[in-house]
Amino acid sequence: MDDERYMDEAFSLAERGRGGTHPNPLVGAVLVNDGEVVGRGWHLAPGQPHAEALALAEAGPRARGATLFCTLEPCSHHGRTPPCADALLAAGIARAVVAVRDPDPRVDGRGLRRLREGGVTVELDEARYGARARRQNAPFLKYHETGLPLVTYKAAVTLDGKVAAATGDARWISCPDSRRAVHQLRARTDAVLVGVGTVRRDDPELTVRLVDGRDPVRVVITRDGALPWDSKLLATARRTPTVVIADQATEAVRRRLRERGVDLIELGSSDPRDALQALAARGLLDVLCEGGPTLAGGLLAAGLIDRLVLFVAPMIVGRGAPDLLAAPAVAAVADAWRLRDVEWSRVCDDLVVSGALVRGDA
Ligand code: AOF
Numbered sequence: 329m330d331d332e333r334y335m336d337e338a339f340s341l342a343e344r345g346r347g348g349t350h351p352n353p354l355v356g357a358v359l360v361n362d363g364e365v366v367g368r369g370w371h372l373a374p375g376q377p378h379a380e381a382l383a384l385a386e387a388g389p390r391a392r393g394a395t396l397f398c399t400l401e402p403c404s405h406h407g408r409t410p411p412c413a414d415a416l417l418a419a420g421i422a423r424a425v426v427a428v429r430d431p432d433p434r435v436d437g438r439g440l441r442r443l444r445e446g447g448v449t450v451e452l453d454e455a456r457y458g459a460r461a462r463r464q465n466a467p468f469l470k471y472h473e474t475g476l477p478l479v480t481y482k483a484a485v486t487l488d489g490k491v492a493a494a495t496g497d498a499r500w501i502s503c504p505d506s507r508r509a510v511h512q513l514r515a516r517t518d519a520v521l522v523g524v525g526t527v528r529r530d531d532p533e534l535t536v537r538l539v540d541g542r543d544p545v546r547v548v549i550t551r552d553g554a555l556p557w558d559s560k561l562l563a564t565a566r567r568t569p570t571v572v573i574a575d576q577a578t579e580a581v582r583r584r585l586r587e588r589g590v591d592l593i594e595l596g597s598s599d600p601r602d603a604l605q606a607l608a609a610r611g612l613l614d615v616l617c618e619g620g621p622t623l624a625g626g627l628l629a630a631g632l633i634d635r636l637v638l639f640v641a642p643m644i645v646g647r648g649a650p651d652l653l654a655a656p657a658v659a660a661v662a663d664a665w666r667l668r669d670v671e672w673s674r675v676c677d678d679l680v681v682s683g684a685l686v687r688g689d690a
């Protein structure tokens with residue numbers, strides 16, 4: 329049906345903003361008049377026009393009597409830009425098909441109401457489009473529902489579920505194309521998260537180098553803020569935004585981090601939930617955890633990991649090597665952590681498994 333085709337295009341347009349819109353959502357909008365697409369828009373970055381405003385600008389007078397297909401409820405607030413609902417009314421659209429309600433407390437149904445009160449036929453069709461809209465904007469929606477970012481844990485593992493050899497050597501478990509895929513994941517995310525142990529062990533750069541794309545913000549969870557002073561992260565902190573989270577930093581550490589251009593977040597506790605909340609409060613809503621077993625195990629045990637992406641390499645390293653996750657063992661298989669909506673693909677000889685993490689048979 330035509331409606332679905334137009335909404336499909338709106339979803340594709342929204343994807344063009346992927347990686348750059350945080351803390352704002354991905355939004356795509358299509359205006360259709362008499363069976364012809366007269367305006368298209370998508371949101372690129374905070375402070376930039378909203379998708380609906382761009383579609384209206386392209387449509388000009390042809391917006392009168394048109395139908396809007398929008399992946400998110402049009403806004404009703406004066407933020408960095410004026411309310412889209414008012415602009416849509418002023419332009420004289422006749423009908424609006426919307427994929428999902430906007431949970432931002434500044435909007436939260438008011439955009440739809442304003443359009444209805446202005447005489448527009450509004451169809452909020454979550455039954456048809458809601459699942460896709462929620463998948464596309466999972467971080468934005470999770471943040472407005474819980475105050476937490478969406479956390480994806482990514483790791484390269486062997487067939488025996490290990491992330492390194494017994495000596496700690498981990499270069500390289502996954503194949504070159506898998507490593508490129510990881511850079512792609514980084515380019516699409518707001519922040520990459522590791523623990524200080526990973527910085528000591530691997531001295532990673534956590535930037536996007538193997539593919540085109542922007543670097544995510546790099547975040548290191550520590551207790552005392554003391555990263556190795558010769559680490560690549562510190563050496564490049566002026567070029568690529570770098571955040572250090574600490575709950576026991578000394579004045580000397582604060583000063584040295586500041587000198588290197590690091591953004592230090594100081595918390596009153598070492599609870600990873602507080603760390604994630606602090607990241608979300610800074611607009612980092614989509615977090616890719618590339619940490620080691622200790623950090624990932626702590627996040628898993630606290631129920632803070634939403635998604636898993638595993639690059640499973642066809643090799644075996646044997647006993648004594650570090651497990652994927654240092655998490656407490658479950659008593660019964662029925663209590664295991666599981667993936668839902670599992671997807672598999674193959675990259676070189678690696679098997680890539682991803683899905684949403686849930687606990688038990690739920
Ligand atoms: C966007 N782009 O295309 C739409 C948004 O900071 P502001 O003023 O740009 O407002 C951001 C809020 O506007 C965002 O949280 C969401 O509720 C609403 N809709 N935002 O960035 C768009 N349609």
Ligand code: ZN
Pocket residue numbers: 378380402403404410411412413
């Ligand atoms: Zn808007």
